[in-house]
Amino acid sequence: MTTVLLKGVRKDYGSFTAISHIDLDIASGELVALLGPSGCGKTTTLRMIAGLEIPTSGQICFDGKDVSEVPVQNRNVGMVFQRYALFPHMSVEKNILFGLKVRGTDRAEAEDRLEQILDVVQLQDFRHRFPAQLSGGQMQRVAIARTLITNPSVLMMDEPLANLDTKLRGEMRRFIRNLQQRLGITTIFVTHDQIEAMELADRVAVIFNGNLAQFDEPDALYKHPKSVEVADFMGATNVFAAQIKDKTATLDFGVLTFDAPSQNGTRSVMLRSEAIDLHLDEPSDAQNVFRGTIATRDFFGANITYGVSCGRETVQVTEQSRRVIDVGQDVWLTIAPERIWVIQETD
Numbered sequence: 001m002t003t004v005l006l007k008g009v010r011k012d013y014g015s016f017t018a019i020s021h022i023d024l025d026i027a028s029g030e031l032v033a034l035l036g037p038s039g040c041g042k043t044t045t046l047r048m049i050a051g052l053e054i055p056t057s058g059q060i061c062f063d064g065k066d067v068s069e070v071p072v073q074n075r076n077v078g079m080v081f082q083r084y085a086l087f088p089h090m091s092v093e094k095n096i097l098f099g100l101k102v103r104g105t106d107r108a109e110a111e112d113r114l115e116q117i118l119d120v121v122q123l124q125d126f127r128h129r130f131p132a133q134l135s136g137g138q139m140q141r142v143a144i145a146r147t148l149i150t151n152p153s154v155l156m157m158d159e160p161l162a163n164l165d166t167k168l169r170g171e172m173r174r175f176i177r178n179l180q181q182r183l184g185i186t187t188i189f190v191t192h193d194q195i196e197a198m199e200l201a202d203r204v205a206v207i208f209n210g211n212l213a214q215f216d217e218p219d220a221l222y223k224h225p226k227s228v229e230v231a232d233f234m235g236a237t238n239v240f241a242a243q244i245k246d247k248t249a250t251l252d253f254g255v256l257t258f259d260a261p262s263q264n265g266t267r268s269v270m271l272r273s274e275a276i277d278l279h280l281d282e283p284s285d286a287q288n289v290f291r292g293t294i295a296t297r298d299f300f301g302a303n304i305t306y307g308v309s310c311g312r313e314t315v316q317v318t319e320q321s322r323r324v325i326d327v328g329q330d331v332w333l334t335i336a337p338e339r340i341w342v343i344q345e346t347d
């Protein structure tokens with residue numbers, strides 16, 4: 001089991017800075033997702049942890065030892081890529097054994113590990129097939145097996161599910177999570193899909209423009225983003241400018257009382273669309289009540305999202321589709337003080 005530490009890591013390519021500054025402290029056996037838009041530096045970060053790139057400055061430590069200058073073959077890391085690059089002329093078992101062969105592992109030991117790993121990834125019945133005779137999910141499992149058989153102390157995956165369809169992605173996600181927990185292997189998983197990151201990871205590192213924007217547990221990231229940019233990336237729809245004074249927020253369409261820690265001044269307030277309740281009659285004893293009119297309605301199966309006009313703003317409200325409210329209907333909105341989040345941007 002291995003801890004991974006990044007201290008002030010920076011990476012320049014000539015005059016271009018791909019990573020400005022990243023600190024990460026990954027616990028042994030933890031699954032961390034690197035999440036961010038295309039070009040933000042996820043692959044670069046992963047390649048530095050693997051030893052495929054040397055940081056321009058900063059330190060990378062495995063189990064407290066500085067490995068910044070240690071080449072990839074001496075770091076004992078396993079990499080799984082989006083394009084799994086299996087050898088087409090080799091059977092499943094030959095593909096899986098390949099990594100051990102190049103390392104010169106003893107044959108009996110290699111056979112032994114092959115049996116174990118085929119069980120782990122549930123590919124016993126496919127061992128004599130060739131890659132062209134496998135489904136996308138099975139190929140991905142061969143790619144994972146090929147990496148795991150070398151017993152890496154850190155497993156790294158760069159968008160390994162990007163080529164798979166939605167249903168299979170879901171299955172593979174659960175498969176990877178389950179496998180990772182059983183083996184207890186420290187894992188770093190790159191994705192630009194926030195749902196995937198939240199579903200898989202113990203903690204998520206959000207990277208924008210070569211900087212670490214936030215490193216938190218999925219629930220904290222979703223409910224308590226540290227910046228408007230993170231809130232937006234995590235799919236928040238209601239972020240409004242507000243004047244904060246002593247636990248009250250004055251918005252364009254009303255005054256809210258809240259519990260979250262905050263400083264006075266101009267801030268952004270986030271109201272999660274599912275944290276707001278819709279009422280057809282005026283609630284008598286609720287806090288934070290404001291009036292609006294249903295302006296839009298979007299139906300997504302189990303849920304409906306309404307756009308509710310409140311003054312000059314539109315507030316998005318999501319509820320279960322057990323009832324359907326018509327556009328034009330006057331409604332009241334309520335939100336509990338503990339479900340209001342004030343974004344403390346440090347600028």
Ligand SMILES: Nc1ncnc2c1ncn2[C@@H]1O[C@H](COP(=O)(O)OP(=O)(O)OP(=O)(O)O)[C@@H](O)[C@H]1O
Pocket residue numbers: 013016018036037038039040041042043044045192
């Ligand atoms: N070898 C290189 N030389 C110069 N620039 C590079 C090199 N590798 C990456 N970059 C640049 O560094 C930035 C970060 O690239 P990186 O591949 O880490 O992004 P990413 O977050 O993995 O994106 P994606 O989601 O599209 O894979 C990009 O602007 C990229 O063009």
Ligand SMILES: [Mg+2]
Pocket residue numbers: 042043044158
């Ligand atoms: Mg990438």
